[in-house]
Amino acid sequence: MEIRMEKLTKIFISKDKKEVRAVDNVDLTIPTGKLIGLLGPSGCGKSTTLYLIAGLLRQTEGHIYFDEDEVSEMPPEKRGIGLVFQNYALYPHMTVRENILFPLQNLKVEKEEAKQRTYEMAELVGLQEMLDRKPKELSGGQQQRVAIARALVKKPRVLLLDEPLSNLDARLRLQTREEIKRIQRETGITTVFVTHDQEEAMSISDEIVVMKDGLIQQMGEPQDVYDFPTNLFVAKFLGNPQINVFDGEIKNKKIYIDDMIVSETKFPDQKIIIGIRPEGFNIDAEEKSQLVFDVNLVETIGRDTTLIIDMPGQEAGLLDKKSFKVIVDASYRIGSGHKVHFTVKPDKMHLFDLNGELLK
Amino acid sequence: MEKKNNWRAWLYLAPMLILMIVFIFYPLFNAFVISFYKDYQPLLNQRAAGITFTNYTFVWNNYFFKAALKNTFVLAFVSVPVSIVLSLLIAVALNSIPKVKAFFQTVFFLPYVTNGIAVGMAFAVIFNKNYGLFNAFLDWFGIEAYDWIGSTATWGRQITALMIFTIWDSLAFKILVFASGLTNIDKQYYDAAKIDAASRSTVFKRITVPLLSPLILYISITSMIGALKAYNSVIGLFGDKLGGKPRDMITIVAFVYQYRAQYANIGYYSYAAAAAVTLFLITLFFSALQAIVSRKRIHY
Structure with missing residues (x-):
């Protein structure tokens, strides 16, 4: 599924009535089956862009297409997206099984099939042993994988991840980022994730999109962007130690x-x-x-x-x-x-x- | 804490402790003791003639006590669940209209700061047979005028009026508690549910209610205890006759009060104490039951 944004703009009105252009006239095409990292400092509009694709925020202007299908005016549940929240938003009172099953029940998937798909998803993320546990009985990395399973179980067209690694400690972070890469490869789903950590973005993305002040600075394969930055901001943002x-x-x-x-x-x-x-x-x-x-x-x-x-x-x-x-x-x-x-x-x-x- | 400093702690606690001992712990204990006294009439200078269990058998076999049990239980087991469901729905509805939420929250909270007796008197007018609003309202639907709280009112109509009043009166606090509970639920759960294609009723049943369940438990225990102690509402609506026909709407607390204070102001202290201890046991039983049931049903 290719995601295409045309002149996408989101304006927030702040408390003192000032307009903030969180996403400013963005034209961006995200190719099918790729893992794309939206990268930028905080407040650059990357999360807003993600939520616009998800439909949890409504654009002020512009259009979003999934292939030829315009989704700009669709509510989130109609768009066919899976979203993994920054702090996972797993339902604390439900077991892992119930959490993964929840979207299927809402979509009225037939019981046996739902059970089967839940198990397959648990297997994909390696949690088939944990199905009867509550989220709080799992480690951060395991919770993350439940959230991914819940997002993927309804077979969405697009997988969106909001700062997927920010709540994990350093060791789990390395492990989980390999895991995300593997899951994306195995399912072949078009995946967009948001991060402020350039190392994270560069290590797992097929392509990265660097944003600043609601504007796209550069898009390309991580090493290309590193080697050929189009401006000083991109050059400074990528690389550790800094340029x-x-x-x-x-x-x-x-x-x-x-x-x-x-x-x-x-x-x-x-x-x-x-x-x-x-x-x-x-x-x-x-x-x-x-x-x-x-x-x-x-x-x-x-x-x-x-x-x-x-x-x-x-x-x-x-x-x-x-x-x-x-x-x-x-x-x-x-x-x-x-x-x-x-x-x-x-x-x-x-x-x-x-x-x-x-x-x- | 070091031992030598302990007297300081006791000193700071003393004012509250003394008041509690004099006005709460001792009377509680004493009520329990009095409930076993035989022929105890302190106002006639008649001391207890021994220990007996007959106060309890008298109370439990008393016609008015049975009526009081019935009225109290109907109030507790019908009006409490109804008011919890109503207040939950109102709180959720309020939450979905953020702009005017504060205004309506104030409106719904007003009954809480209004005197219960005064409100009861207003409701007595509302339920009046001849010029009450309630009958005028029913008249729109072509329902004839009934006597709800007067001397010709049936038991069913009286208890209906009493419950409508009780529910309305108890909504305020519950709405306040649920509304604040709702604002504490992470908004991301609702975003997640939206993406998971959950309908509004699914969100309410499977997300909101479970996440509020600790509060719902708290509210149901406290309002159950409150309802078992019902008295003010009866006085407010029916006056000290306790009913359209005298004592039709008697409650356990009203029964206690009558035996303590009436009968030429001499009272039968031991009967009142026995009824009070009975009420205490009933309250204890239902609170414990709720706590046990909920421990199995609230898991997080």
């Missing part, structure tokens, strides 16, 4: 950071913002490059060494100095206080204009 951002300048087809030549370029002269990924630096052992920094701090963890270096161009004696990070192979033995020459890997460097848009 390093420098004030720079282009003069005579050369890129400068604080009077040091970084590399050459075809772009005309202008002031620019330079983003370089922490892993985007090479150490120039011959010490020929002009890009030289004093290493401030060194952290070696296993195979990587992180060099922490003061941002160039800051006044001396500034109390809260900004610094940036360079990740190099741990085989380089570098101590704090060393002067190091760097070259920059061209594909790890992104040039933006002063508005944060990628130079083209």
Whole structure:
């Protein structure tokens, strides 16, 4: 099932009567059978978008289609969606079995078939042993899987997950995200999930959609978005540690950071913002490059060494100095206080204009 | 807490404790004792002539006590469930009209802050045979004027009027409790139910009621106890005759009061005490029964 949004807009009126455009004129097509992550900082409109698809919120303007079927004006129960809530919303007084059975009873599915489908779903999420337990007798991860089973049992056209991993501890999170991926693969259902955690989104999504202020910033396969960000926001939002951002300048087809030549370029002269990924630096052992920094701090963890270096161009004696990070192979033995020459890997460097848009 | 500081705790508790002992614990205990006294007439300076069980057999065989039991039970077992169902429905309905909810909540809560006797007198006018609103209302449906609370009213009509009044009077508090209980239910359950294609009645039966069940239990126990103690409503509606025909609507508490205070103001203390202890046992029995039944039915 392909989900298509056309000029989708949702305006909330806040208490002081101001309009908030939570989702602003969004055109987005979510391809069939894929696992899509809606990613963005809190308040970016990603959950609103999800609830608009679910029908729990009604759009102010615009249209939503499931394939050729317009669902914009349909109530949620008619749309054929399964929704997993952030805190699962399992009915506390019902057993796992009753929770999964509940949608089927409402849809008047024949008893034997409903029983069969409930069991199949429990099997899919690996909870066939837990059918007679109450939600509060299950761990967070198990509750999550009950919620997924309840959402899938009525064979929805689309599965929607609202921050599916945010209520789990770190270990369960890893486990559950593999689980979600597996369930999505096995059922082949078009799945949209919302998260503010870029690592989570990048690790399991077929494609990610980065949002900010109700607008879509970029959509694509996770690695593509990481490698080719269309603006500074996307570049900064993806990647941990964050991309390093420098004030720079282009003069005579050369890129400068604080009077040091970084590399050459075809772009005309202008002031620019330079983003370089922490892993985007090479150490120039011959010490020929002009890009030289004093290493401030060194952290070696296993195979990587992180060099922490003061941002160039800051006044001396500034109390809260900004610094940036360079990740190099741990085989380089570098101590704090060393002067190091760097070259920059061209594909790890992104040039933006002063508005944060990628130079083209 | 260290031992030497204990006297402080007792000191702070003392005012309440003394009042409770003097006005609650001692009278409770004493009522139990008095119920076994033989020929006890304190106002005639006649002390107990021994211990006996005849006070109980007298009360249990008394015509008015049997009438009181019947009236009280009908009130408790009909008006309590009806008012719980009604108040639950009203609370749910209120919840679905958020804009005017506060206004209607106030309207429905007004009876609670109004004096029961005064309201009873208003209802006495409503149920009046000749110029009451109730008969005027029935007249629209072509039903002839009945005597509901007067001297020619049948027992059935009197108890109907009494129950209508009792239910109306008890709705306020229940609606308040249920309305606040409803606002405590996570809205996500309703969103989830909507997506699960649950109809309104399914949502009410399978989500709202189970999630409110601890409150429903609390309300049913307290209002059951309240109904078993019915007295004010009878006085309010019928005056101290306790009925259209005297004592038609007598309740257990009214029976206790009559034997305590009347008969030339001398009273039969031991009969009143025996009836009161009987009421206590009945109340205890039904409260325990409800608690046990609900322990099996409320699981979360």
